[in-house]
Each structure stands twice: as C-alpha cells, then as structure tokens.
Ligand SMILES: [Zn+2]
C-alpha cells in the first residue's frame with residue numbers, strides 16, 4: 371500500500387470553536403489548536419485527493435490548505451456540520467461532474483436539500499455538478515489510487531459510515547460500533563475517532579468511550595476529533611495515555627509506506 375496522507379481540515383464539534391458568544395477558557399484560548407473548524411479530513415494517496423465531508427467552513431478549509439483539485443467526496447452523514455459547505459464544491463466541477471460517494475439516505479438529503487447540484491443547468495459554472503454514487507456497507511470502492519471501505523457505525527439511533535483506507539480509519543460522530551462492524555476496525559495503524567466531551571452524550575462518544583473503543587480494536591495510534599469547547603488541546607493532551615493524541619486543525623499525518 372502506498373502512503374496515505376491525511377490532513378485534518380476541521381476538528382471541532384457542530385458549533386465550531388470558539389462557539390458564537392461564548393467566553394469560556396477554550397473559546398477564548400490563545401492556543402491556535404483550540405480554534406476548530408467543523409470536522410472534515412482530506413485524504414491523499416497515489417495521486418488521488420479525496421475530501422471527507424463538506425463542513426460549513428469548507429471554503430476556508432480549502433483556502434488555508436491550498437486545495438486546488440479534488441477527485442471525489444465521501445460523506446459520513448448529512449448533518450449540517452458535515453454537509454452544508456456542499457455549494458463550494460462548484461469550483462471542483464469545471465468541465466465535469468464530481469463523484470460523490472455516500473449512503474442512500476445522504477443521497478436523498480442531497481436531492482431534497484440541494485437538488486440543484488444534481489439537476490441544475492450549467493450556467494456559467496455557478497453551481498456544483500455532482501455525480502452521486504451509492505455506498506453499500508462493507509463493500510469497498512476504488513477511487514483512483516485509494517481503496518475505501520464504508521463501515522456502518524451508530525450516531526445515536528442513526529446508522530452512518532466510518533471509512534477505512536488500508537490501516538487507517540476515520541470514525542467521527544460515533545456513539546456505538548455494532549458488533550458486526552468491530553472486525554473491520556482491527557489491525558489499524560491509525561484510528562481517528564470522535565470524542566465530544568468528558569461526560570456521556572446520546573449521539574457521540576465521550577473521551578472515555580472513544581478510548582475504550584480504540585483499545586478494544588487495538589489501534590496503534592489514535593487521534594481524537596470532533597471536540598467540543600469542554601476540551602482544551604493542552605489539557606486533554608496531558609491526560610491521554612501513550613498512543614493517544616488530540617487532533618487539531620491543519621495537523622498532517624502520514625500512514626503506511
Ligand atoms: Zn458532527
């Protein structure tokens with residue numbers, strides 16, 4: 371497997387950090403790692419560049435990471451913090467339709483909330499032109515040089531997708547991993563998992579639940595993401611055991627070789 375390069379475009383929970391109007395220690399922190407855009411990552415492998423989710427800050431994320439080309443987009447689910455930047459995909463749709471891989475329910479959400487990206491007229495390049503491709507659980511798809519496996523996880527009562535590429539997996543907005551999905555997370559070099567806050571939440575892992583899941587599947591290196599303003603980068607980092615790290619915006623990691 372060729373090296374996979376992962377860039378964290380955003381590591382914050384749905385509000386983003388700072389939260390509007392909040393004056394808590396994290397929202398007013400001078401540590402740049404405490405400023406978090408909504409959760410998204412960029413995957414680059416064997417010449418292919420794939421975006422996971424289009425956060426409301428996608429335009430800003432694309433600018434600060436000098437993104438100038440996309441081969442495809444993957445959606446974990448259609449909550450606003452992972453989805454609403456979809457219109458800014460239009461610059462990546464010049465002279466073509468951009469492949470977008472997602473679950474059936476996300477495709478329906480695109481159809482109902484942003485139908486113009488599927489059926490619109492090509493007027494001066496003003497709208498995205500997306501080519502929807504439906505992902506099935508546990509059925510890998512080859513996207514250029516990158517083989518992506520969608521793994522069902524639970525986000526509250528809702529089933530969404532985590533993605534595995536080689537020995538890397540990204541599981542954000544997870545509150546439970548169904549038993550039949552556990553084996554697909556085994557043998558990981560690097561796991562990125564959502565950890566909202568210290569205490570439990572109905573639709574997201576807490577820090578302790580995220581650690582327990584990572585230990586259960588035996589991931590060698592773990593990064594926590596989708597963090598709320600209840601977690602400071604320095605404070606949480608100091609508490610984590612060996613092998614666990616706090617992700618931050620624009621962190622770049624390489625997996626495999
Ligand atoms: Zn989210």
Ligand SMILES: [Zn+2]
Pocket residue numbers: 388389392393394395396397398599
């Ligand atoms: Zn705050």
Ligand SMILES: [Zn+2]
Pocket residue numbers: 447449525543
């Ligand atoms: Zn969500």
